[in-house]
Amino acid sequence: MLIPCVSPPSPSxxxxxxxxxxxxxxxSITWAHLSVTSPSHSRGLFRxxxxxxxxxxFLVRSGESTFETAGVIRTNPVSKTSVDSGxxxxxxxxxxxxALELKxxxxxxxxxxxxxxxxxxxxxxxxxxxxxNGVNYSRIVPEYSFLDARGLGSxxxxxxxxxxxxxxxxxxxxxxxxxxxxxGTPNESVADVFVRVTQLMSILETQYSGDTxxxxxxxxxxxxxxxxxxxxxxxxxxxxxxxxxxxxRLVDPASIPEYKQPASAVFKCANPPSCK
Numbered sequence: 001m002l003i004p005c006v007s008p009p010s011p012s013x014x015x016x017x018x019x020x021x022x023x024x025x026x027x028s029i030t031w032a033h034l035s036v037t038s039p040s041h042s043r044g045l046f047r048x049x050x051x052x053x054x055x056x057x058f059l060v061r062s063g064e065s066t067f068e069t070a071g072v073i074r075t076n077p078v079s080k081t082s083v084d085s086g087x088x089x090x091x092x093x094x095x096x097x098x099a100l101e102l103k104x105x106x107x108x109x110x111x112x113x114x115x116x117x118x119x120x121x122x123x124x125x126x127x128x129x130x131x132x133n134g135v136n137y138s139r140i141v142p143e144y145s146f147l148d149a150r151g152l153g154s155x156x157x158x159x160x161x162x163x164x165x166x167x168x169x170x171x172x173x174x175x176x177x178x179x180x181x182x183x184g185t186p187n188e189s190v191a192d193v194f195v196r197v198t199q200l201m202s203i204l205e206t207q208y209s210g211d212t213x214x215x216x217x218x219x220x221x222x223x224x225x226x227x228x229x230x231x232x233x234x235x236x237x238x239x240x241x242x243x244x245x246x247x248x249r250l251v252d253p254a255s256i257p258e259y260k261q262p263a264s265a266v267f268k269c270a271n272p273p274s275c276k
Contacts, residue, residue, distance in 0.1 A: 045202070046198065046201050046202035046205050046206075047198075048194075048198055048201075048229035048230065048232070048273055048274075049229065049230055049231060049232035049273065050201075050205075050230065053205065053230075053251070054205050054208065054209045054210065055204060055205065055208050055209065055210065055211050055212065055213050056211070056212045056213070056250075056251070057204075057212075057213050057214075057215060057250075057251040058102060058105070058107050058212070058213075058214045058215070058248060058249065058250055058251070059215050059217070059223045059226065059227060059243070059248070059249045059250075059251060060098055060102070060125065060129070060214055060215065060216045060217070060223075060246075060247070060248050060249075061098075061216075061217055061218075061219070061220055061223055061243040061244065061245055061246065061247050062087065062091065062094075062095060062098075062116075062119075062121045062122045062124070062125035062216055062217065062218055062245070062246070063087050063088070063090065063091030063092060063093065063094030063095035063098070063121065063125060063245050063246045064087070064088050064090050064091040064094060064121075064245045065084070065085050065086060065087065065088060065091060065120070065121045065218070066083075066084045066085070066086065066087075066088045066091075067084055067085065068088070068091070068160065068245070069088035069089075069090050069091065071159050071160050071161075072157060072158075072159065072160070073152055073155050073156060073157065073158050073159070073160060073162070073163070074156065074157070075149045075150060075151050075152045075155075075156060075185055075186075075219075076151070076156055076183065076184060076185040077148050077149075077151070077185075077186070078184060080117070080118065080119040080120065080148065080149070080218070081118060081119070081120050082120065083120070085119055085120040085121055085218075086120040086121050086124055087120075087121045087124050087125065090245075091121060091245065091246075092128075093246075094245045094246030095124070095125045095128050095129075095246055096128060096132070097246050098125065098129065098246040098247070098248050099125075099128050099129045099131075099132035099133065100132060101248045102129060102132075102133055102214065102248055103132055103133050105248070105250065107133065107212055107214060108133040108134065108135050108212065108214075110212065111135070111139070111211075111212070112133070112135060112139065112211070112212035112213065112214055113139050113141060113208065113211055113212070113213045113214070114126045114129055114130055114135060114139060114140045114141065114213075114214045114216065115141050115143050115147070115200075115204070115213055115214065115215050115216065116140065116142060116143065116147070116215075116216035116217075117142075117143050117147035117148060117149075117216065117217060117218050117222075118142045118143065118144055119147075119148065119149060119218035121218050122147065122216045122217060122218040123140075123142060123216075125216050126140050126214075126216050127140070129214060129216070143200065145196070146196045146197065146199055146200040146203075147196075147197075147200065147215070147216075147217050147218070147222055148196075148218075149217075149218045149219040149221075149222070150188050150193050150219055150221040150222065151178075151185050151186025151187055151188045152166060152178045152185070152187065152188075153177065153178035153179050153180050153181050153185055153186070153187025153188075154178060154179040154180065154181040154187070155178055156181055156183065156185040166178055167239040170190050170236060170238065170239060171236050171237070171239070172236070173236065174189060174190040174191045174194070174235040174236055174274070174275065175189050175190075175191050176189055176190075177189045177192070190221075190225055190235050190236070190238060191235070191274075193221055193222060193225045194225050194229060194235060194273070194274075196222075197222055197225060197226040197229065198229065200215075200226075201226070201230075217243075220242045220243040220244075221238070223241075223243045223249075224238040224239065224241040224242050224243060225238045227241050227249070227251070228241060228273050229273045230251060232273055233273055234273060234275045235273045235274065235275060236275060
């Protein structure tokens with residue numbers, strides 16, 4: 001005898017509608033719970049000046065290169081790994097003093113990460129810092145573009161004394177670029193460099209937490225613009241924070257040189273560090 005196949009009763013449209021509503025409500029509550037985090041644990045897009053930093057930072061300018069000791073500007077990234085972009089005899093002494101200063105400050109007592117530009121003098125400085133402070137070379141992390149020396153365009157090959165012209169333009173607007181040149185040297189404004197160093201900080205703040213990071217730059221502008229951003233200083237005034245070859249600074253309010261607001265209204269800024 002054949003047993004008739006009886007299909008289960010279909011749920012009523014009202015029940016289906018109610019089930020969908022309950023499912024959507026449950027998903028909404030779950031998503032809200034996952035997406036809302038405590039401000040103290042939030043690590044979103046990095047902005048300048050930062051409300052807080054997850055790590056401790058030391059800013060270090062490497063010693064002078066052979067070009068710098070000779071008084072020549074050389075910022076074309078094509079030559080950044082050449083021997084002439086390495087530390088000069090003076091640069092070695094300046095870097096040794098920087099390494100000893102970091103040791104005096106206890107920068108790597110609980111270990112540290114060293115982030116140098118791959119520019120020859122910066123990477124050599126990182127190796128000296130690691131050796132003096134007992135840091136394993138595996139904790140040197142080469143940076144390939146964000147810490148390149150600021151590209152100075154047509155100033156390439158000119159004397160270091162002409163840098164005053166660059167900083168005079170910087171003080172007018174962070175968007176003014178040095179004149180271009182046809183040999184491939186970038187011509188970067190302060191705002192261009194600010195984008196690079198902000199991206200670097202975003203990586204460091206995301207990758208590490210509670211660590212010490214030593215940033216080693218081949219030039220001063222990367223560091224003075226970065227420090228201006230961190231403290232909320234008008235970027236047009238970054239040259240008041242210039243780093244000498246081999247200089248070390250802890251990113252801490254107590255270590256920042258006192259800044260005096262100029263009397264001129266030209267430099268009034270409602271939204272530092274980005275000012276027009």
